[in-house]
Amino acid sequence: MEELDGEPTVTFVPGVNSKKKQMCFDWGPGELLVCETSFNNKGKSEMVPCCPFIYIIRKDVGVYSQILRKLFNESHGIFVGLQRIEEEFTGKSRKAQLVRVSKNYRSVIRACMEEMHQTTIAANDPASGRQFSSQVSILSVMELIWNLCEILFIEVAPAGPLLLLLLDWVRLHVCEVDTLSADVLGSENPSKHEGFWKLVTVLVLQGRLDEARQVLSKEADANPPSAGMCRVLGDLMRTMPILSPGNTQTLTELELRWQHWHEECGRHLQDGTFASSPPLESLCKVMLGDEAALLAHKDLLSNWYHFLVTRLLYSNPTVKPIDLHFYAQSSLDLFLGGESSPEPLDNILMAAFEFDIHQVIKECSIALSNWWFVAHLTDLLDHCRLLQSHNLYFGSNMREFLLLEYASGLFAHHSLWQLGVDYFDCCPELGRASLELHIERIPLNTEQKALKVLRVCEQRQMTEQVRSICKILAMKAVRNNRLGSALSWSIRARDAAFATLVSDRFLRDYCERGCFSDLDLIDNLGPAMMLSDRLTFLGKYREFHRLYGEKRFVEAASLLLSLMTSQIAPRSFWMTLLTDALPLLEQKQVIFSAEQTYELMRCLEDLTSGRPARAEPDAQRLEAVVVVLCLAGQFKQRAPLVLTPIEQLLEETRRPHPRGPRPSPGRCSRPASEGRPQVPGPEGHVRDSLQLGAGEELAAHHPADVPAGSAPRTNAVPCRKRKGGTRGPSTPWAAEARTRTLPLQHLQVSRHTRQVAWLQPPDSLLPGGAGTRPLFLCTAWPKRSERLLQVGALSAQQEVVPATVPGARGPSLCQPPLGLHPASAVSPLTFRLGAHQRRLPGPVACLVSLFPPGPSSARTGHRVSAAWTGERAGQETGDPPGSRC
C-alpha cells in the first residue's frame, strides 16, 4: 500500500471491542458486512462472541437524508441536460451555457441549504438540530468551493472582471453584514449605535462603498465637527475607479486612474486629514490596502480569503489570474500568522487559486461526506475540457471514476436507483458493466417495478439482464401458481427452455383436472407459439379441443394426427392423443380417412413397439387394447380390411401379462358403435392416460426437446416423486448435498464463525419473498470437513430476516483475496450502520477503518471486482434454491 492521502476514519461498532476481538468483513457494492470472528483463536472454545450480530456498514450517509434527496433529484435533471450540451452548443454560447449550468447547480445547493436551515430551526431536539446544522455548513462549504471553481475554471475571468467576481463571491458567503446593517440603520440614532463603525468597516472591507458612504452620511449629520472628514472620505469612496460591466475603458486606462486615486488616498493620509478621527483614519488605511490595517480587522474579515479579496481590491484591482496564487498564499500566511494550521477548506481553496483542479477534487473527496459534489463538479469541469490530461492509470478517467462511485451509492439506496442509471450511462468505460451488475440486484417486489427495470435494460440492449429478470418473474409466477403470467414472461424473454417447462405444467394440470386453465392466454398465443416445440404443442392441442368443441371433427382429427406425425407432441403424450382419437373414431360418420387411419395405427405401433424393454403399467396395455379394438371394430364395420399388424398386436396384448391382471373384459368389449360424442374432457380415458404418464415423468426432459447448451437449469416445475436421487447436482446451489443446513431463527454469529460474505444473486431467487436481499454468514466447525452455511435475507426495511436457503458455494470462494474495496481511490470515510443494530444495547467499541484510501489501491480493487463479477455471473445462472421441490 502506498502513502495515504488522509487518515482512515474510525467507525465504531457497538458491542465489539476490536482490541480484544477480531472482525471479519466483506465488501458489498455500497456497503460493508462486518461481524465478529474468532478465526485464529484455536482451542479457545469457551470464547463466546460478545457481539452476536452481523452489521451492515454504509458509507455515503448523505444519501439517506430526506432533504439531500431533493438535491440529488434536482441535480440529476441538470446533469442529464448538461450531457446534451455537447452536441447543441459550440464556442461562446457553449461557455455561457456551462456557466448557466454551474449556476443552476449552485442554486439547487442553495435551495437545499435554505430548507435544511429551516429544518434546523424547527428541530426541537438538540441532537437532530446539530446534525442538520452540520449538514447546512457542509452544503455552504460546497457552494463556496463550487462558486470559486465557477469563477476560476468555468468563467475563466480575465484580469479586471476577475476581482469583481471574487468580490461577489465573498459578499455572497459573508452575509452577517445584512443583519448588522438592518440592526444599525433601524436604530433611533444610527451613529451612536455600538455597531456603527463595525458596519462601515465591514462595508468598506467588502467593497460596498456606496452603502458605506450612505451610512457614513449619518455620522456626518449627527456629528457636524466630523462632517468635513466624512465628506472627504465619502468623495474618495465615490471616486474609486472600478470596472463596470458596460464600460468600454481598457484595463490600462483603469490602472492609470486607479493609480491616481490611490495616490490621492495616500496624500490624505499623509496630510493627516483624518487624524482627529481614528475610525476614519483606519478606514482610509484600509482603502490604501494597508496590510496591517486590514489585519487589525481580522475579526470582521473572518477568514483569509476575505482578507485576500479585500487586499487585492485596495492594492491590485487588476490582478491577473496567474498571479492569484502568490497573493492567496501570502494572505493565508499573514492571516493565520503561524497561530493555526490550515484546515481542509483552506487547502481546497488554495489549490483552486493555484489552478490545480486535480488537487481540488482530491481534497474535496477526502474532506466532504458524499460523492455528489465531486462527481458533479468534475463532470462539469470535464465538459469545460479541463480534465483531459488527468487520465488515471486504472482504466477510466477521473470523471468516470467519480461518477461510478456516486452512482453506486445511489444504487445502494433503496429508491434512488433510477437516478443512478443515467449516471452509469455517462461512463463510457465501465458504466455499462457496473449497470449490469447493479440492475440485477434491485429487489423486484411488484411487476410494475420490474417493468421499469426491464425498460432500463431494454433501452440499453442488455439482453442478458432482460432474460434474467423475466426469468425471475416467470419463476415467481410459477411458484405462485400463476402459469399464465409465467408463460407471458418467458415469451417476453424469448426463453424457450422455460416456456417448455411452463407448457409442461399446463399439460400436467390439464391431465389432472381435465380442463385447460388460462384459456385467454393459450388461445391468443399467436406467433409466440413457435417459441418452443412444447408450447407449439400446447397451443395446437388446445386448438384441437376448440375444434372438437365446435364439432369441426374433420379438422380436429387431422390436427390431432398431424400433432403426432410431425413429432411435435412429446411421446409421453401420444397415448393421451390416441385416446382423444377414440371419440372421433366412434362417430357415426367416417372422420379419419383410410390414409389417416393408417397413420394413426402407425403411431400406435410406434408407441408400442418403441419401448418393448420397459415394464409398462398394465393400464397402458389396456388402453392399447381399447384403441386397437376400436380401430379394428371400425375397420370391420366400415371397411372390411384385416390387417396383420393389428392382428398381431391384438395377439400380443391379449397374452396375459406376467405381472398384472388380465385386461378387463368390460373395457375391451366396449361397444364401438355407441357413437355418443365424447368430449375429451373431465373423465374417462383422459384420466387413464394420466396414470399412464405417471411412470415416466410426464413430459420428461427429452434431450431433443431442449436445445443444447440452454438446458433448463431451473426446476421450477414441481415434478413427480423423484426416484432415488437421480438428479445430479448440476448447479452451485447443489452444495446442499454436502453441507448441513439449518433453519435459523435469526442470523447469529457463533464462536465458530470464520467469515461473512455477501451473496447477491439476482433478487427473488430467495424464498424470503419479494424485496429481500440475501446476505450470508459462513460458520466453520472445528472439524474441517464440516461446514455450516447460514443465509439470511435482508428485507427492504433493512431488517435481517431468517431464510432457510441451502448453502451455496463456500463463501471463501466469493471472498476476494483480502477485502480491497472495489473503488477506493479517495473515499470520504463515513459509514452508516445497518438500521437493525439500533436494537442493540452495549458499550461502544472500535473497529479500525477498512477502507484504504489512495488511488493506489483502486487498481487492485478494480481487478478484484472484475474477477468477482465473473464468479457471480456463474452463480447467477444457477438453480434458484427456492424453486426446489
Place this chain on the structure above:
Amino acid sequence: MEELYAKFVSEKISKTRWRPVPPGSLQTAETFATGSWDNEENHVSLWSIGDFGNPDSDGSLEGDHRLLCDIKHHGDVMDLQFFDQERIVAASSTGCVTIFLHHPNNQTLSVSQQWTTAHYHTGPGSPSYCSAPCTGVVCDNPEIVTVGEDGRINLFRADHKEAVRTIDNADSSTLHAVTFLRTPEILTVNSIGQLKIWDFRQQGNEPSQILSLTGDRVPLHCVDRHPNQQHVVATGGQDGMLSIWDVRQGTMPVSLLKAHEAEMWEVHFHPSNPDHLFTCSEDGSLWHWDASTDVPEKSSLFHQGGRTSTFLSHGINHQANAHQSLTSSWLSTDPAKDRIEITSLLPSRTLSVNTLDVLGPCLVCGTDAEAIYVTRQLFS
C-alpha cells in the same frame, strides 16, 4: 402552460388524485392526494393548492402546493381513488386495500377500514398464503372494485367487512387497471393486451366480453372511460400506444395512435371536457391530446411545449361543434382528417411520469424524479 409549479418531495410519486368537488358547487379543485412507491417508508399525503395569501413561513411561494397531512402506508401505493369527499381508497403492493379518512378539522389522516388480504397467491412456493400486489382500484360509492397481480377481482362495499363478491382467476395474467363501464359492469385491462368486460349480475368467473389487439399481446397499463359516452374507452399500452375502443362493436380498437416511447402509465379523459385527453409515460412525458379542433387545414403538428392557437379559440369552437362532439371526436376513423392536436406539457424529460389527474382547469402529475407538478390554467 405558463404556470407550472414543481415541488420536490423526497419520495417517488406513484399516484396523484384530485379530491372531487361537491356536485353543483362552483369551487375549483384545490386538494389532491398523492401516494408514493419504492421508498423504505411510503406515504399517502394530502396537498392543498389553495391561496394562502402571503408566502408561507417555510418559504414556499404563492401558488405552490402545500402539504396538509400524510400517513404511513405499508407497501407501495399502487393505486389511489377518492371514495368521497373525505375518504381515500389506497391499493397496496402488499395486497392490502385501505380506506383512509381525512379529518379536515385537525388536518390528519386515519385508517378507517382495511381489507388486509384482498389479493394473494396460492401456490406450491407459497406455503399457505403469499400476498400479491393490488394493482388497481375503482370506486363508485358505496362499491369498491380492486384488481391485482393474482388475477383476482374483488368487489367491496365500504360498510362490509368481507368482500361482497370475488372472482378468482379472473385473468391468467396480471390485471393492471380497472374502471366502471356502466354499473354494474366493469372493465379490466391485463398484461396480455386484453380488455375484459365483467358483469357482476352474472355468476361464474367468465367475462361477458373480451376485446383484444390481436397478435402481439402488448400489455395494457391503463384504461379510462369517456365521461359522457360510456362505450368509448381509451387504453394505454406498454409500447406507449394510445388505443380508442368502442366496446359496443367489434373486438378491435377503433383507432391506434402512436404516442409515447415507453409504457403509458395513465390515460384520462377530461371529466367535463372530454374532447381533451391526457396521457403520461415512463419516457418522462406528459401529453395533452386535443380532439376538439376541427379546423380542416390544421394538420396534426406536434407542438413541443408550446401553446397552440387552438387553445385560444377553444371556447368558441366548442360551442359551435356541440352537436358534433356528441358523435365523439375520438371515434372518427378518417385518417385524412387527423384532427388531434398534441401538446407536451412538461418542459424537459427526465424520469418517468407515473401519474396524472385532471379536474376542471387543474392538472397534477407525479414523477419518479420525486417531483409533483401542478398547473391551474390548463386551458389558459
